[in-house]
Amino acid sequence: MSLLVVWHTLAIVVAPSPDSAITRSARLLFEPYLTLFRLENGWSFYAPYVRVEPEFRYVVEDASGERHTFVPAHKLSRFHPIDVWVKDWYIHVMDTPETYGDAVAAYLCREHALLHPVSITLLEIEQNEFSPEDQLSGKHPFDPEFLDEKTLTTVQCPNE
Amino acid sequence: MLARVNQITFAAPLREAWSQVWFQDKPTSSLEIARMGIGAALVLHYGLATPYLLTFWGDDGWMPRALLANEITDPWQQSVFFYFTAPWQWSAFHAFFLFCCAAFMLGWRTSWVKWPVLIGHISYDYRNPIMTYGVDSIVACLLLILCFAPVGRAMSLDRVREVRSAKRKSLGASPAAFISPWAFACTRLMQIQMAVLFFFSAISKLAGDDWWGGNAIWWLFTNSYYYNNDILNLLASQYWLVNVATYGTILIEIAFPFLIWQRRSRPYMLAAALFLHLQFAVLMHLYYFSWVMIMGHMSFVRPEWLSGLGAAWKRKMGEMEMVYDGACGFCKRSMAWFLAFDGLRQIQIRDFRTNPSPIVSDEQMIKALYLVLPDGRALPGFEAYRYVVLRVPGLWWQVPLFYVPLFSRLFGHPIYNWIAANRSRL
Numbered sequence: 001m002s003l004l005v006v007w008h009t010l011a012i013v014v015a016p017s018p019d020s021a022i023t024r025s026a027r028l029l030f031e032p033y034l035t036l037f038r039l040e041n042g043w044s045f046y047a048p049y050v051r052v053e054p055e056f057r058y059v060v061e062d063a064s065g066e067r068h069t070f071v072p073a074h075k076l077s078r079f080h081p082i083d084v085w086v087k088d089w090y091i092h093v094m095d096t097p098e099t100y101g102d103a104v105a106a107y108l109c110r111e112h113a114l115l116h117p118v119s120i121t122l123l124e125i126e127q128n129e130f131s132p133e134d135q136l137s138g139k140h141p142f143d144p145e146f147l148d149e150k151t152l153t154t155v156q157c158p159n160e
Numbered sequence: 161m162l163a164r165v166n167q168i169t170f171a172a173p174l175r176e177a178w179s180q181v182w183f184q185d186k187p188t189s190s191l192e193i194a195r196m197g198i199g200a201a202l203v204l205h206y207g208l209a210t211p212y213l214l215t216f217w218g219d220d221g222w223m224p225r226a227l228l229a230n231e232i233t234d235p236w237q238q239s240v241f242f243y244f245t246a247p248w249q250w251s252a253f254h255a256f257f258l259f260c261c262a263a264f265m266l267g268w269r270t271s272w273v274k275w276p277v278l279i280g281h282i283s284y285d286y287r288n289p290i291m292t293y294g295v296d297s298i299v300a301c302l303l304l305i306l307c308f309a310p311v312g313r314a315m316s317l318d319r320v321r322e323v324r325s326a327k328r329k330s331l332g333a334s335p336a337a338f339i340s341p342w343a344f345a346c347t348r349l350m351q352i353q354m355a356v357l358f359f360f361s362a363i364s365k366l367a368g369d370d371w372w373g374g375n376a377i378w379w380l381f382t383n384s385y386y387y388n389n390d391i392l393n394l395l396a397s398q399y400w401l402v403n404v405a406t407y408g409t410i411l412i413e414i415a416f417p418f419l420i421w422q423r424r425s426r427p428y429m430l431a432a433a434l435f436l437h438l439q440f441a442v443l444m445h446l447y448y449f450s451w452v453m454i455m456g457h458m459s460f461v462r463p464e465w466l467s468g469l470g471a472a473w474k475r476k477m478g479e480m481e482m483v484y485d486g487a488c489g490f491c492k493r494s495m496a497w498f499l500a501f502d503g504l505r506q507i508q509i510r511d512f513r514t515n516p517s518p519i520v521s522d523e524q525m526i527k528a529l530y531l532v533l534p535d536g537r538a539l540p541g542f543e544a545y546r547y548v549v550l551r552v553p554g555l556w557w558q559v560p561l562f563y564v565p566l567f568s569r570l571f572g573h574p575i576y577n578w579i580a581a582n583r584s585r586l
Contacts, residue, residue, distance in 0.1 A: 004308070005182055005345050012301065012353050016360040035236035038282045038300035043360040045294055048368025050379040073384065078445040081205040082212065085291045087385055089222060092290040100290075103224050107215075130382045135396035140389075141382045 007033075016042045055125040056090035058108060063116040094124045097152035105155030122152040182348055183341035190347055190461045192267070192315040195274075195306055197455035198299065199265025202277065205448055206258060206284070213254050216288055217241055223288040231289045239286035240279065253280070267316020274311065278303040295449040301353050302456055309346035313338035315503065320554075324500035331495055331509055350459035355417035357456075358433070362413035371410060374403035386444050412436050420460060430460050470504045477506060477551040481532040482544065483520050486511030490586040491529065498545075501554035528580050542569070542576040 011030045017023040027034075034040045060068045072090060076083040093100045105120040112120075126148040130141040139146075215221040223231075244250055257280035263273040282300055285292045312318040314337060326333040365371040370379055378399075381392055395402050412432045419425040420433075434454060441450035485491045499507060510517055512525040520530045520538050531544035539547050546562045549555040562568050579586065 001342060001345060002178070002182070005349060008305075008308075008349055009352055012356050016356065031234075032236045035234050036238065036282075037278075037304050038285055038297060039304065041294065041297040041301075042364065043294070043357045044364035045361050046376065046380060047361070047364035047371065048366075050368075050370045050376045050383075052379060053383055053385055055384050079447070080208060081448050082209050082216075084293055084295075084446070084448070085209075085216070088293050089288075089291045099230055100227065103227055104222065107220075107222060110220075127382070127384060132378065132396035132399055135392050141387060141392075142384060 011039060015039050016044075052127045052129075053087075053091055054094055054127065056094055057123040057125055058105075059121040059123065060108070060112050060115055060117045061119045061121070063118055065118075068112075068115060093122070094152060097122060101153040102155055105153070105157075109155075109157035117157045119154055119156050121154040124150045124152055126150060179341070182345045184344045185339045185341055186344040186347065187337055187339050187463050188309065188311055188313050188343040188347075189315070189463050189466050190459050191306065191309050191311050191343065191350070192313075193458040193461070194302060194350065194455045195267065195270070195311045196265055196315065197458065198302055198306070198452060199261055199277070201448060201451050201455070202261040202281065202299070203258060203265055206254070206261065210254065210258075213250055214247060216291060217284060218247065218250055221288075223290070228287075232286060237286045237289075239283040241283055241287040256280075267312045267318050270312025270316055270318050271310075274303070274307045278307050295446075295452050298357070298449075298452055298456065302350060302452070305346055305350045305353065308349070310338070310340055310343055313343075315554075319503070320500040324496050327496035327499055328493065331492060331499065331511075334505060347459050350456060351420070354453075354456045354459065355420060358413045359417040362410055365410050365413070371406060374406045377405040377409075378402045380444075388443070391443065409436065426460060426462075430457060433457050473553070474504050474506050478534045479508065480506055480548060480551070481508040481510055481517075482548075483510045483512050483517045483525060483530045483532060483538075485525060485529070485583070486513045488583050490583045498548075498555075502552050503554045504552070506552055507548065528576070541580060542572040545576075546572070 010026070011033055014023060014026045014030050015034050017026075055071065055073055057069060057071050060070065062068065072086065076086055093104050101122055105122065108120045109117050127141060128146045128148065130139075130146055134141075134146075209216065217223070219225050240253060241250070244253070257276065260273045260276040260280065263269060264277045278300070281296075281303060285296050285300065319338075323335055326335045365376070368376075370376040378395060380386055381388065381395060412429075413436075416429050416433055420429045434457060437450040437453045437457075440446045440453075482495070484495055495509065499509070512520070512522060516522060517525070517530070517532060519532050519536060524530065524538075524540070528541035529544055530541075531539045531547055533539070533547075545558075546568070549558040549562050562572065
């Protein structure tokens, strides 16, 4: 019993500890345990910086050439427990479009099959700094002057 | 000889101190609250994710198996989903997992259902690791400790079954509450987990200019995800609130791991941590995260506080005596079930055949069970149960049955009267 409490306590202290010679050696020992039970975490919530997270959008181009823009965040309810999962997924996709862009686009092609999509364009809407003065002057953090649109990738949908 | 004396002199106090820190005889009550809360959160969270099962975790969803190799690089990262090939396997496992989460929440067969809950939760996380966030790690950490712990010994259906079994032999029996040094050690592990989490959360914030400068909360609320125009208006016009909230968050997080251990400061630190998480829930809509953190903090709730709360509730509700027919087998069996839920032992019992009530006559008792209250009132049958279910916390789950306006009484009375009249045949 004593052995288990000592082992587990050391493991949960080592898991978030910053990198050093001591923690590197300790990690060699604890890594399998931490990974198997998913105890690995730095516990750095919104730290060291608060990231102003970009918004994910995508454009479906249909067979007639018409473009339909979708904002997945608008479909989510803040009261639905899965909405943070979905948000985090899209942020990861925006961070690494070269890895996940094709898979997401393929999924969205299937999702919007009724529109007969020809291509999917993934967009990242970056938010610029918004000061208290901007707020007091009646501006909005999502006014066009505070947003930058970046095209991540365009993927052709497979022929039906 | 001297060395031996020294060894004995130093070893005994060390052993004593070690036991004081880790192995005191304590009940599992605070762990049971965490079990119920985390179980409920998992049922709700994964239950509402059911329509997205194959989207989130399936091979044709957001994370095709080919892409998983980018994220899963360690053979210790395991998921049962890695071994599934047909969609029905996802559905079957999901149904089984939700069933185990519900059983874990209720404390039914807790000693084994807790393991599928842990394995299932880790499996979902590793099947789509980029979708998960901090709270999923916290849940895994707390679940592992609950798996080590002897949970399910109180506030659970397992305890109900144990008490019922004793009461079927003798209605007056009341099995002793479970206490064990291992329950205390696991409570201590959960406390250390929460303290470590707060400590590293605080020091990681101190490494960033947003937090040092006192502006972090402003940037947080300008995020599209947390945006609320009213809050932003208030913060912009009273910017000192941003500074107070930013530094207050760090102060609570840094003070918590040091001051939570002292008897006198613990209530204040616990209140501060709960306040912080309620703010996250209300202002940032992080309901799941806040709830799980609050459940982790329950490990700091002293068993004495809970027993004091239980005693105060018992005093406020007053004494209740149920007078039953000891010659009726069905009545005794139902009483055993009913009383098994009375964890605070609020209900006294009296068999009118061997110990007649001074308040309820034998003629009345032939027709129905009675509940006698301290003010001398005697409530018969359905009304007796209706009175009790609201006042005995273990029976609150029956409140919806007994308190549906009009319908409960409309159907409850005839059903009870029929059962009472036919009790000798049941």
